[in-house]
Amino acid sequence: MHLRNAKPVMGSGWNADEPSAQEVVLDTMSPIRETCLSLNDVEEMIFGFERKYGLSSPDFFGNPEAKQRVPEDDAFRWEALIYHRFALKETYQEVQSEYLARLGRSPEEVRADRETQELLAA
Amino acid sequence: MPGPTDDYFAYKRWFEAGHDALALPVDCVEPDPILTYTNQYTWDLLWFLVFTSPQSHVCIKENFAKIHGLSRSRRIAFAYHYGPTVRSDLAGIPDGEPADPVFVRIDNAGGRPPHLHREGHPTDHIPQEHISGLVVEEVDLFDFVKAALRHRKSGKSIARELGFRVR
Numbered sequence: 458m459h460l461r462n463a464k465p466v467m468g469s470g471w472n473a474d475e476p477s478a479q480e481v482v483l484d485t486m487s488p489i490r491e492t493c494l495s496l497n498d499v500e501e502m503i504f505g506f507e508r509k510y511g512l513s514s515p516d517f518f519g520n521p522e523a524k525q526r527v528p529e530d531d532a533f534r535w536e537a538l539i540y541h542r543f544a545l546k547e548t549y550q551e552v553q554s555e556y557l558a559r560l561g562r563s564p565e566e567v568r569a570d571r572e573t574q575e576l577l578a579a
Numbered sequence: 580m581p582g583p584t585d586d587y588f589a590y591k592r593w594f595e596a597g598h599d600a601l602a603l604p605v606d607c608v609e610p611d612p613i614l615t616y617t618n619q620y621t622w623d624l625l626w627f628l629v630f631t632s633p634q635s636h637v638c639i640k641e642n643f644a645k646i647h648g649l650s651r652s653r654r655i656a657f658a659y660h661y662g663p664t665v666r667s668d669l670a671g672i673p674d675g676e677p678a679d680p681v682f683v684r685i686d687n688a689g690g691r692p693p694h695l696h697r698e699g700h701p702t703d704h705i706p707q708e709h710i711s712g713l714v715v716e717e718v719d720l721f722d723f724v725k726a727a728l729r730h731r732k733s734g735k736s737i738a739r740e741l742g743f744r745v746r
Contacts, residue, residue, distance in 0.1 A: 489595060490611040499617070521690070529658070529677055529688045533640055536656060537615075537623045540644040544621035547645075 496545045499538055506535045514539060581719035584643065584652045587614075587622045594624065597721040604731065606631045610672060620645035620652040627672060628724065630731065634664040635682070636673040637727050639720050657693075658686035659720060661727040661737065662701075678702055682730065682737045685715045685723070697745060698737065705745055713743035 507513055509531075512523055517535060524532060559567050583589040591614060598612065608629045616622035626639040641657040662681035664673045684696040693715040694704045707715055718741075726740040738744065 488611055489591070489598065490613045491591075492613060492615045494615060494617050524689065529686075530675065533642070533656060533658060533688055537642040540621055540642060540655060541615075541617040541623075544617045544645060548618050 494541055494545075496542065496549065499542045499545060503535070503538050503542065506531060506538070581717060581722075582641075582654075584654060586619045586650075586652060587616050587643075588619070590622065590643070590652075601721070601724065602728075603628070604630070604728065608671070610670075618645075620650070622652075626720075628727075629664065629671065629673060635662060635731075636664050637661045637724055638673065638675075639724070641720070656687055658684065658688050659718065659723045660684040660686075661723070661730075682727070683741060685718060687716070695743070695745075709746050711744045711746055713741060 503514060506517075506527075510517070510523075510527055512520075512527075514535070516523055517527065517532075518524070518539070527535070562570075583593050594612070594614070603609065608631065610627050610629070612624065612626040614622060614624055621644050623642040624639065626637075628637040630636060638658070638660040640659075642655045643652045644655050645651070646653050660675070660681065661683050662675075662679065665676075665679045666674050668674050678701055680698070681696050681701045682698050684701070685693065686696075687693045691704060692706065694706050695710055695713075695715055696703065697705060723741070726737065729735075730737045730740045733740065
């Protein structure tokens with residue numbers, strides 16, 4: 458993990474108009490790291506929690522006593538992963554439905570449909 | 580609700596702006612904040628600020644997911660933690676347990692309604708009905724971080740800096 462130390466860049470703190478040494482603006486804050494998860498990533502991490510606590514995800518959510526045994530930080534992450542999995546599966550289903558719908562149509566129909574959508578969006 | 584919930588892009592712009600505007604003390608080490616997303620409406624944030632003198636840290640976590648049937652998101656869970664650092668992992672990231680001491684923690688973890696943990700009583704869940712001066716669910720994460728920074732500097736209690744009382 459990348460760690461960045463604070464570096465004072467705005468004055469020495471001796472001037473009353475300048476921030477003191479204890480309150481300085483960083484020259485550059487740590488960059489925000491963006492991570493895009495795939496369904497495989499999510500499934501693997503969920504499986505990791507299930508194995509670690511000997512619980513299936515439905516048991517984890519459906520059994521309050523079991524949930525209490527999982528430390529809050531892990532419970533928090535596990536729950537987030539379940540929502541990520543739901544979002545990914547929903548997206549995959551939409552893509553698959555659209556793909557299957559197009560399979561049954563001729564290329565001309567697909568092209569005409571796309572042009573209609575472009576016109577509507579314009 | 581603190582922070583935009585329209586979608587990931589609106590939230591990211593809001594977070595970047597607030598993050599860049601922060602003034603951090605020189606003893607603060609900041610691991611890169613991590614935004615993890617799977618689609619436009621589902622994302623989570625993990626953000627640490629680690630202080631070395633005295634050893635303490637802020638940990639901000641929140642999860643967002645799509646509102647079914649709507650092109651909008653909502654916050655599913657949040658945990659804003661500020662407290663002494665008891666242990667860290669090999670990368671220097673604080674690693675905590677529920678019984679570890681806190682200065683203050685607000686969250687809705689474990690399926691509970693939004694509540695507060697106060698100094699000296701880390702495992703007690705104080706519900707909103709027993710808190711005045713602060714609506715736990717509406718605390719902006721940057722307001723929480725700024726209160727922690729003021730607490731370190733002023734020596735006043737974190738309750739005073741965040742503006743709450745426990746009844």
